Amino acid sequence: MINQVTLVGRLTKDPELKITQDGIAVANVTLAVSRNFKNSNGEVETDFVQCTLWRKTAENTVQYCRKGTIVGITGRIQTRSYENHEGRKVYVTDVVADNVRFLSSKPQEREEKVIAASQS
């Protein structure tokens, strides 16, 4: 069967690396994907799509991308469920990336931004 997703959009935040209990690198990012048509109010709507990146893909994205970077992601849709603190089953759907491409010109390094911030 086929489950294939292609996204191009902007990162809504600086991506952050987490490490699972098994020592595997992960990053959860959300992509802002603006549509190319306007709704009845003349506004461009944008979809916000959650994505999960693993290992090298996560590490590279955290290293090379920032809030606002345009990124191309291919992967598949996945729904996981867990029990919340009230014992209710909660469903979470996201795109598990198998590939991430960096499409916008190299963003500022974090260091530079920190310096810039400390000077303003």
Place this chain on the structure above:
Amino acid sequence: MINQVTLVGRLTKDPELKITQDGIAVANVTLAVSRNFKNSNGEVETDFVQCTLWRKTAENTVQYCRKGTIVGITGRIQTRSYENHEGRKVYVTDVVADNVRFLSSKPQEREEKVIAASQS
């Protein structure tokens, strides 16, 4: 920006037509998409993906498809949010179809199944 999904899988239920307050036909279906590799326990895992179909697409799917029909869907991922009865914001993610293709041999009509059931 790009937000493009292609799915091929089986309907987990007979699809049902609903009509919105504005008189528009909708159907919510879920697709069982088995992966083509096995997990560490040697089992084929399957992803369950929720899809929303509108108008003619909804009507045709309800008319021609049944539980188990193999269906190809193209569309885009969308996340909506609403407040649940406890006033908490709940996020729901699904695929809004722009096209549905019927890929398995014509399934039994509902009538036939009712007859078959009443005879067994």
Place this chain on the structure above:
Amino acid sequence: MINQVTLVGRLTKDPELKITQDGIAVANVTLAVSRNFKNSNGEVETDFVQCTLWRKTAENTVQYCRKGTIVGITGRIQTRSYENHEGRKVYVTDVVADNVRFLSSKPQEREEKVIAASQS
């Protein structure tokens, strides 16, 4: 950058396995993909798309598929060029598969068909 193709269609012929000079298995197949709208003459048009399968993917397809089998292929578009016998450069475009899924019910074995043919 992104180069991603998803096809679902029928094999136009029984697939055949070839072996390259380096001993690698290949199969060249063409997929008949009918469109889901009619042209101005009320006919459903169909696109014929050439695909190249390598190694295990080629072997499995040759083993499990026949003319008419519905198959889902994901891959990328590639253009190769070569000089023909007249020294003219010829360009050939096809889809290099990274994945093939078998979507139609198991087709007849070749042996069975041979037997059937010899009995008719």
Place this chain on the structure above:
Amino acid sequence: MINQVTLVGRLTKDPELKITQDGIAVANVTLAVSRNFKNSNGEVETDFVQCTLWRKTAENTVQYCRKGTIVGITGRIQTRSYENHEGRKVYVTDVVADNVRFLSSKPQEREEKVIAASQS
């Protein structure tokens, strides 16, 4: 059946508008799509994919894009055939776009470049 292509790459030339005999706008462009892995010589290979754009899509692309612009195209693969001047059948495969997105920062206007050229 399904025939779906997603490309992100750079235009190899300034796109040009042509008008068919029926008065319809067309543009033929080719996209340079670099792969994200290296071949055995350590080089990044790039695929060159021909695309055909129609009407508004053609007009907008010619107006807003230049050689080098990063562009996202969705569409379907199509093979046409024609007889060449020697009476031989020639097959041409390209991607017929149903959507084009402009992904790189606004490129220079053609006028500006002409001015710049005339001043250097």
Place this chain on the structure above:
DNA sequence: TTTT
């Protein structure tokens, strides 16, 4: 809440 899951399909063959």
Place this chain on the structure above:
DNA sequence: TTTT
């Protein structure tokens, strides 16, 4: 919880 949202990006330019």
